[in-house]
Amino acid sequence: MTAVDPMPSATKVPDLLARARDLVEPALRQAVTRLDDQTRLVASYHLGWCDEDGRPTTGSSGKAIRPGLTLLVTEAVCGTPDPGVPGGVAVELVHNFSLIHDDLMDRDSRRRHRRTVWAVWGDATAILVGDALACLADEVLAECGSPYAARAGHALAVATRELIRGQVLDVAFEQRDDVGLAECVDMAVGKTGSLLGASAELGAILAGADPATCEAFRRYGRELGLAFQLVDDLLGIWGTPEQTGKPVFSDLRAHKKTLPVVWSLEYGGTPGQELAAWLAETGDPSEDDLQHAAVLVERAGGREWAMAEAAERVRRAGRALYVGGVQPANREQLDQLAQFVAERQL
Amino acid sequence: MTAVDPMPSATKVPDLLARARDLVEPALRQAVTRLDDQTRLVASYHLGWCDEDGRPTTGSSGKAIRPGLTLLVTEAVCGTPDPGVPGGVAVELVHNFSLIHDDLMDRDSRRRHRRTVWAVWGDATAILVGDALACLADEVLAECGSPYAARAGHALAVATRELIRGQVLDVAFEQRDDVGLAECVDMAVGKTGSLLGASAELGAILAGADPATCEAFRRYGRELGLAFQLVDDLLGIWGTPEQTGKPVFSDLRAHKKTLPVVWSLEYGGTPGQELAAWLAETGDPSEDDLQHAAVLVERAGGREWAMAEAAERVRRAGRALYVGGVQPANREQLDQLAQFVAERQL
Numbered sequence: 001m002t003a004v005d006p007m008p009s010a011t012k013v014p015d016l017l018a019r020a021r022d023l024v025e026p027a028l029r030q031a032v033t034r035l036d037d038q039t040r041l042v043a044s045y046h047l048g049w050c051d052e053d054g055r056p057t058t059g060s061s062g063k064a065i066r067p068g069l070t071l072l073v074t075e076a077v078c079g080t081p082d083p084g085v086p087g088g089v090a091v092e093l094v095h096n097f098s099l100i101h102d103d104l105m106d107r108d109s110r111r112r113h114r115r116t117v118w119a120v121w122g123d124a125t126a127i128l129v130g131d132a133l134a135c136l137a138d139e140v141l142a143e144c145g146s147p148y149a150a151r152a153g154h155a156l157a158v159a160t161r162e163l164i165r166g167q168v169l170d171v172a173f174e175q176r177d178d179v180g181l182a183e184c185v186d187m188a189v190g191k192t193g194s195l196l197g198a199s200a201e202l203g204a205i206l207a208g209a210d211p212a213t214c215e216a217f218r219r220y221g222r223e224l225g226l227a228f229q230l231v232d233d234l235l236g237i238w239g240t241p242e243q244t245g246k247p248v249f250s251d252l253r254a255h256k257k258t259l260p261v262v263w264s265l266e267y268g269g270t271p272g273q274e275l276a277a278w279l280a281e282t283g284d285p286s287e288d289d290l291q292h293a294a295v296l297v298e299r300a301g302g303r304e305w306a307m308a309e310a311a312e313r314v315r316r317a318g319r320a321l322y323v324g325g326v327q328p329a330n331r332e333q334l335d336q337l338a339q340f341v342a343e344r345q346l
Numbered sequence: 347m348t349a350v351d352p353m354p355s356a357t358k359v360p361d362l363l364a365r366a367r368d369l370v371e372p373a374l375r376q377a378v379t380r381l382d383d384q385t386r387l388v389a390s391y392h393l394g395w396c397d398e399d400g401r402p403t404t405g406s407s408g409k410a411i412r413p414g415l416t417l418l419v420t421e422a423v424c425g426t427p428d429p430g431v432p433g434g435v436a437v438e439l440v441h442n443f444s445l446i447h448d449d450l451m452d453r454d455s456r457r458r459h460r461r462t463v464w465a466v467w468g469d470a471t472a473i474l475v476g477d478a479l480a481c482l483a484d485e486v487l488a489e490c491g492s493p494y495a496a497r498a499g500h501a502l503a504v505a506t507r508e509l510i511r512g513q514v515l516d517v518a519f520e521q522r523d524d525v526g527l528a529e530c531v532d533m534a535v536g537k538t539g540s541l542l543g544a545s546a547e548l549g550a551i552l553a554g555a556d557p558a559t560c561e562a563f564r565r566y567g568r569e570l571g572l573a574f575q576l577v578d579d580l581l582g583i584w585g586t587p588e589q590t591g592k593p594v595f596s597d598l599r600a601h602k603k604t605l606p607v608v609w610s611l612e613y614g615g616t617p618g619q620e621l622a623a624w625l626a627e628t629g630d631p632s633e634d635d636l637q638h639a640a641v642l643v644e645r646a647g648g649r650e651w652a653m654a655e656a657a658e659r660v661r662r663a664g665r666a667l668y669v670g671g672v673q674p675a676n677r678e679q680l681d682q683l684a685q686f687v688a689e690r691q692l
Contacts, residue, residue, distance in 0.1 A: 036511045038518065101477065105470040124451040124517045127473060128510055131447065134477070135507040138484060142500035150496040154488035161481040164474055165382045171470045172384060 013340035020068035073203025076330035086144035087202035093137035159198030166190020196225030216324020223317035230310040233258035249290035260302035268300025359686035366414035419549025422676035432490035433548035439483035505544030512536020542571030562670020569663035579604035595636035606648035614646025
């Protein structure tokens with residue numbers, strides 16, 4: 001790959017992500033206009049562009065970490081983010097397809113401080129709008145005119161199926177009380193690592209990088225994805241509703257086998273055993289009960305482990321780029337992004 | 347396109363479909379092995395290959411009309427069905443993705459004389475297995491090695507989104523009592539015409555046909571699809587459980603706005619008005635009530651219209667091939683297939 005001038009390193013990660021959002025959003029809005037009226041309304045609501053009746057809103061439409069990653073990689077490889085835009089649109093569409101279906105399966109009724117799609121329009125609409133967004137991602141890539149579109153489409157399909165496999169495990173784990181850490185990490189690699197991996201990989205593919213470089217970026221994205229999930233799991237226990245857009249302790253309330261919880265059950269000694277007993281209880285826990293469970297995860301060491309593991313995954317992400325021969329000048333922004341992901345709001 | 351020797355015209359359509367199934371099924375089974383264990387079990391059950399516990403079964407796995415269409419078109423264009431096989435696998439996967447999601451949305455608990463996926467494994471599994479099959483279709487095409495794979499993938503994505511649009515309308519119509527015939531036909535074109543259109547189109551694309559020929563086959567498949575849907579709607583009222591795999595009168599019981607019903611409401615005079623009054627009643631109808639409603643559709647002329655319209659669509663399908671310049675020798679089997687679809691089991 002060719003070394004190019006890095007972006008000014010004074011640029012902060014939130015600014016980089018905002019710039020990516022500005023580049024991707026017009027193309028994303030353009031793609032969404034292709035949907036039928038009903039599906040377009042629901043998709044636009046979910047993406048934060050309008051309220052339930054279609055009136056435009058000015059609220060946040062999410063951090064757009066995936067398209068941000070795609071564009072940063074494209075720019076690192078070929079000096080301009082532009083060829084990565086269809087890739088950014090496609091990964092954002094796949095991400096939102098999975099959010100809409102996951103919210104339904106998990107019966108989560110709030111996301112980004114608003115009611116979720118199934119909670120507003122019902123199950124059938126949530127299924128169909130998710131399906132439509134996944135399909136639209138394929139169309140956007142197939143029509144983008146890049147000589148690398150077919151390769152990008154294939155990489156996205158493989159990652160999407162891996163994402164679905166992660167959710168299959170997630171759903172299955174809720175019915176089990178013997179989930180080990182290795183299985184849980186495997187699930188997180190599927191649910192979060194795969195699409196962040198593809199986000200970086202698509203950025204490289206659409207920039208015309210050679211296969212070895214694309215693979216290095218894919219591994220970088222997967223590691224960053226696992227760091228992201230660890231932080232997400234920590235926020236799911238200790239994050240405020242302002243940070244997460246969900247009720248406090250929402251993952252504990254749902255008895256979710258998140259990484260800090262599973263680590264605590266497996267390696268957390270006596271507090272871990274107490275946590276297992278707490279999870280085995282049925283009925284609706286009180287706020288005090290939930291607070292107590294969070295303390296158990298902390299005493300068991302699950303919180304500390306998850307923070308250290310997130311840092312380790314950031315290190316591995318950087319190493320994937322180094323081993324893949326990505327030039328130092330091109331790694332700087334990407335290392336900063338990985339760092340930002342691991343430290344966000346904790 | 348090149349004229350090739352037609353297949354022996356003594357060959358019956360069921361034999362042609364069986365031959366297509368024999369060509370596509372090994373590749374379909376190979377594709378399904380890629381899925382994770384749980385998803386593979388559920389997909390294999392849905393496809394009729396095993397029971398709920400994974401024990402192999404010898405039951406019917408459906409008529410495979412879509413892959414049959416793909417392979418017949420490929421053979422008509424280039425003399426051998428082989429290049430069409432990945433297309434046949436992909437359309438069958440997309441078809442089954444939509445069946446699994448539709449059964450869930452419609453809360454249909456039986457299909458092909460067996461319990462549906464959501465009825466056995468629950469909603470989340472039905473969503474995820476459907477998602478996985480849609481994704482697998484993309485992978486199969488992307489990896490097939492054909493120089494036309496990207497074009498085929500794009501055509502399939504466009505058709506899949508049209509299919510989803512049809513289901514969006516279907517779901518919306520169940521909440522309305524003023525659905526007109528034109529809307530209802532539009533819905534059927536989406537739900538059934540789009541994928542049968544793509545089945546034929548992919549056969550032509552993968553055979554290397556020029557764009558005008560591919561478009562002629564797409565139009566042929568869409569018309570055939572509408573004929574297919576009309577027959578399906580007739581079977582949904584007058585078909586036996588042996589024919590349909592569903593309880594008798596299942597569409598009437600669900601107050602479905604099928605084509606013969608909507609035609610009767612719009613053009614059926616007094617019996618049509620009686621039918622409207624019947625549909626407006628709530629509560630669980632008895633078998634006698636359902637029998638009465640079926641008689642009203644017949645008296646209103648809805649049954650006769652649907653049969654005539656199916657024949658008209660078959661005629662238009664043939665005409666699309668003629669106008670598209672497809673050679674008579676290559677049209678013969680395809681005309682027979684269209685005829686077979688319109689006459690099946692009535």
